[in-house]
Amino acid sequence: MSLHRPYPASAIQAWDHETDIAVIGFGAAGACAAIEGALAGARVMLFERGSGSGGASALSGGEIYIGGSGGTDAQRAAGFEDSTEDMAAYLKAAGGPCADEAKCDLYARESLAHYGWLKEQGIPYRGNYLPGKHIEPVDDSTLMWSGSEAAWPFCDIARPAPRGHVIQHVGWGGGRPLVDLLESRARALGVEVVTDARAVALVQDEDRRVVGVVVRIDNVNRFVRAAKGVVLCTGGFVFNEDMRRRYCPETFKISSPIGDQDDGSGIEMGVGAGGDAIHMEQFFTTCPWTMPEPQAHGVFVNQAGQRFINEDCYHGRVSRVAVDQMGDRVYLLLDIAHFDQPLEMAGITIAGTGETWEEVETELDMAPGTLSATMAFYNAHAAEGRDPLFHKKPPILTPLDQGPFVALELNFQNSYFSFFTLGGLRTSVDGEVLDHGGAPVPGLFAAGRCTSSLPAWGHGYSSGLSLADCTFFGRQAGRKAARG
Amino acid sequence: MSLHRPYPASAIQAWDHETDIAVIGFGAAGACAAIEGALAGARVMLFERGSGSGGASALSGGEIYIGGSGGTDAQRAAGFEDSTEDMAAYLKAAGGPCADEAKCDLYARESLAHYGWLKEQGIPYRGNYLPGKHIEPVDDSTLMWSGSEAAWPFCDIARPAPRGHVIQHVGWGGGRPLVDLLESRARALGVEVVTDARAVALVQDEDRRVVGVVVRIDNVNRFVRAAKGVVLCTGGFVFNEDMRRRYCPETFKISSPIGDQDDGSGIEMGVGAGGDAIHMEQFFTTCPWTMPEPQAHGVFVNQAGQRFINEDCYHGRVSRVAVDQMGDRVYLLLDIAHFDQPLEMAGITIAGTGETWEEVETELDMAPGTLSATMAFYNAHAAEGRDPLFHKKPPILTPLDQGPFVALELNFQNSYFSFFTLGGLRTSVDGEVLDHGGAPVPGLFAAGRCTSSLPAWGHGYSSGLSLADCTFFGRQAGRKAARG
Known part of the structure; x- marks a missing residue:
């Protein structure tokens, strides 16, 4: 069994589990994919290698990059109008040479509605604005500057507005309660969650369609049939030194990887099934x-x-x-x-x-x-x-x-330059994993840091871009998978 | 038929050609792979999409990075001893974070012998030293400084020596006669050359072994069985804008790609057969x-x-x-x-x-x-x-x-910043294409700019590194393929 090669469906005698959608990884992307899959009426199983939900999302500040469409309640209350055009222009500038323009345009257009959806899932937002320059809120404020919007050259490209929308939560660490709320919602919708379950291979049929996944549970390989598709939400590869050496060797200049078991396994499985991995040299870092x-x-x-x-x-x-x-x-x-x-x-x-x-x-x-x-x-x-x-x-x-x-x-070595990787599977705006020719790999979807997406370029990263990407494009993937 | 997916051997009714080794691409790498294959007793067919030999090699100055083992005749005559350790240390520094240390060590050790081999193939070297800072020789001199050896920080890492060995040829453009001589040698050894023949897919059997290649000749797909293996020598992807956008988007900052039909097709075919492509963001540029x-x-x-x-x-x-x-x-x-x-x-x-x-x-x-x-x-x-x-x-x-x-x-846009790509297939020191797990893809070999190899890092490029890599690792690939 190899991460790098799909397991042939023809070799499977009997399936251990059958579902419509198998989601791999229980961070924010996996949770949102599962929720949308379930909302669309699909049976969803969610496999997480850790003993509970979280992923790198739970280590974050719980900040989501949101704006456009005239502005959110919090933006407008603080006196910021925010047009969809400005938001799209900023997202593209932040993506630099790696920007996925279609994703930037779509997210700028849908961001306000996505904010509404997050609230519907139970994420609380106080709706107030915290001025100044902060890494995460010092109180329970929920809107702050989280990127380079007001700084040159971005301020000349798009009218600046603060777009970092943070879950209402006192102090740092809003990522944990954010994922907890998404988990509750997923469970309430009937998503079957299996923890301590590590995906070890995709299952592909003779037509290259991904029809399931092999998951290691209690030290036994279990065959999971996914009638509508598999959604990879497995995170980046910051903890895989071999992959970093091959694809992202500049990160060896700095010394503090952050993540939660982000070993690139989803990227490797996706590539093995025919997916394309792009912008693999890109990384975020901050001190x-x-x-x-x-x-x-x-x-x-x-x-x-x-x-x-x-x-x-x-x-x-x-x-x-x-x-x-x-x-x-x-x-x-x-x-x-x-x-x-x-x-x-x-x-x-x-x-x-x-x-x-x-x-x-x-x-x-x-x-x-x-x-x-x-x-x-x-x-x-x-x-x-x-x-x-x-x-x-x-x-x-x-x-x-x-x-x-x-x-x-x-x-660079002794100070805390935390970092994580930004490159990964190439996906459509609907979360389909694309092959080298740009066509979807049938049955395979992905979201979050196992993809290259909104936060595509290390030099343009802004706080909240990754969670915006995980939650929004996680939803897209779950919905698309549910359509079959 | 897709570049991105191997053609199943089981679907082939009859082979149009049968050989031991099929070499794809007739630049310096392909020529050297073919020569070594033939020298080892294998039947070799060489397919070139253009109407003759050349590739990007023929556009170069014909300069090959050579040294170590106490120095070449030209180095010693000019008063430069050159140790293998210094050469290896320079090659690693020049590879920066992307360096393939095993290749650097091997080439430093074998470089002098490789120089002898080149002479045996008929490449003339006058053996004299041209001092100063030149892009290519202004006369028919054959040794010059071709990198940053004497400059900081390289001069502190390895004892400097000039290592650019240029074919004896008056003025610029020694690449063309270099390839011509290699072509003559290949033909004399019985290599069957087919021009206007574009490889469109690898052929892979059910055990993932590459057993042949589909070549388009006179607008018809021809099936070529290669009993011992296929050697990809197809060059980089500087003329494939879609690939550049996905893997090497910084190159859009500059405007003068150089190469000869370098559309990345060999990289795509290699990846489709299970190969790993690494350091794809790297490029050389010079004005x-x-x-x-x-x-x-x-x-x-x-x-x-x-x-x-x-x-x-x-x-x-x-x-x-x-x-x-x-x-x-x-x-x-x-x-x-x-x-x-x-x-x-x-x-x-x-x-x-x-x-x-x-x-x-x-x-x-x-x-x-x-x-x-x-x-x-x-x-x-x-x-x-x-x-x-x-x-x-x-x-x-x-x-x-x-x-x-x-x-x-x-x-960057209006001056002549010529550039070509450096990323490509990951290969062993023997030219085997390696998969994501580091294991060889059976029957598949590669050399030159469709691989990531000696010239791995744009910031450390030195003239002659690419032709050194093409000729030496082309030979390695041809020899390894011949062993079956």
Whole structure:
């Protein structure tokens, strides 16, 4: 039995289970696929290799990227109109060269309705807006800025609006209650959940149709017939070092994979059945350098003392561009007015201090006239409210001229650059797994991080894109599978 | 008939041709695979979709990366010892995060013997050394620097030596006579060459063994039985826009694909038969900015006026890092002592001039104190023979302080940034196509740019790596196939 090759249906004597739709993986994508399958009247079995629901979704903040159609209740209450065109334009810019334009357009159009659907499933939203720059809400607010919407160049491409809609939940970690509520809903609809059940192969008939899945339960292979299809919701491959080496080797520059058993098995099974895997080199990374918030005012330089980004972008975009810099670290420069002890988990250390930027430069062993010149130029323009190089905007753009000064070190190996993979199976807007010629692999569907989808490009990632993708395109896959 | 799916052997009523080894593609890789197959006693048929031999190899300079084992005749005559360890270390550094270490080690060990083999096939080498920085030899010299060996950081990783061994041939374009000689040799050994013959599908039996290939000849599908195996030598996918969009979308930033019908068909056929395609996002690019040679002394800045690389690296590495910069262009800065009219084909224009660097900065609409500060810093250190930021070395490191000054524009769309793809089938050191689990696909072999191999990483490319890979690993594949 190999993940990489489908098991021939002709070799199966008897099926152990029969259902209409077999969903593999019980994160947000799998839960939403199961719910929609059940709502459409299909029998649904959901197999999860862990001992309960969760996946990487439960490790997240429970934030979903939503907007367009004039704006959600929360957006409008906070004074933000949000057009579908602006939302689509932002999604495409965030997808960069990897953008799936059809998915961006569809999701921008359907996002508001999807928000309504999430509420119908029981997800609570307080509906209020939390201003400022946060990684996850500090209270139970439910709307926040979660990407680079207000930052250059995105602000010139689409009218900015906050679109991070977070489940009402006090503090970090809204992903867990989000998945719990989706699980309750799925169970209430009659979805049969089997945990500690690891999918080990797809079953394919002679016409290449996926007709079932082999699931290992209690150390025995069980044959599951899925009359209408199999939906892979198995997550990315951040915990599969061999796959990372083959497809995404830049991630070895950083050291903190995040996920929940994301070993790429669904991608491998999908490819084995004829699916195409795309943009496999893409990954998201972030280091929580905007905690505490005043540090968001800082300036980043690389080891040559050069700035490389407008630091008012989303922390994940800044971190991703940081990892592109030559060498093994970057520095976050702050003055006393904006320095506070970094979050301990971030693993950010103090690399140099000084009464002047020249002193900091010396402490970092940089040549005279590098970092100090960068800061003199930055401060002179920031005082005028301008950033001619990278177009950072006030109020985050502010002179850093109140000594003493500090250089924090974000070290790619020793600081907490968490990361996960973004590449995966190529799918249609309906969640069908597509082959190399662009045709659906009959009977096979996928959603979430085992696909390449809305969050396609590491440099354009925004919080909430992955859960938006999991929940919306999970639903699409479940519905399409139910149609048979 | 689909490129993406093997044709079942059971569906074939009668074979039109029977051979031991079917080689697909008549560039350098295919020629060398065919020669070795024939030398090992196998019957070999070689199918080429074009009307003659050539492929991308014939468009090249005919330069092959060779060294190690104490040095070639040409290296030793020029005073360069070259150890196998240094060669292997350089190859691994040049492969960066994508390096296939086993291939690097093997090729470093066997490179000198491979040089002998090439000579035995009739490739002439004058054996002399051409100093300086050239894209291809200006005369019939046969040894030159072809990579970043002498530049930081490579010079600290491996003792530098020139390793670009060029077929003796006056001027550019040694690739064509190189392939012609290999073709003569293949034909002399009895290889049956069929041109205007396009492979449209592999033939696979029920045990997943590749047993033949379907070739379209005179608009008819012909079934070719290959008792020992099929060797794919079909090139990369630079001319397949759909594949580039799925796997290598960054290439849309630049505009000049180079190759010869490199449509990725061999990669698709290999993947369809169960092969794994890796590092598909990687590409080589170069803009001939070191022509004429004095321009190699220039300084590159991005649109923020920042340097980004030691400009004494290989022109392809500099060009690749240039394309990483934000925006749509970079500038090459020169003083009157080092300026000469750029090569017309390069599409490099003059974007600004001035009696001072400040005037150039103004002409480029850059903020005061950006480009001019970069050049003041550079010149002050260059005068001392130092480049504290990027470690460029004398004599290429020299002050650019003799006005008037000029900024040349290398525009990613309008200048000649030629490019080709580097990702492809994963193969063993013996040229076996490997599946997702790392096991060989029985009967299937590949070499050249339809594989990911020695030239694995765009940022570390060196001239001669691709032909080294084609010729050496083409031989490996042909030999392994002949063993059955």
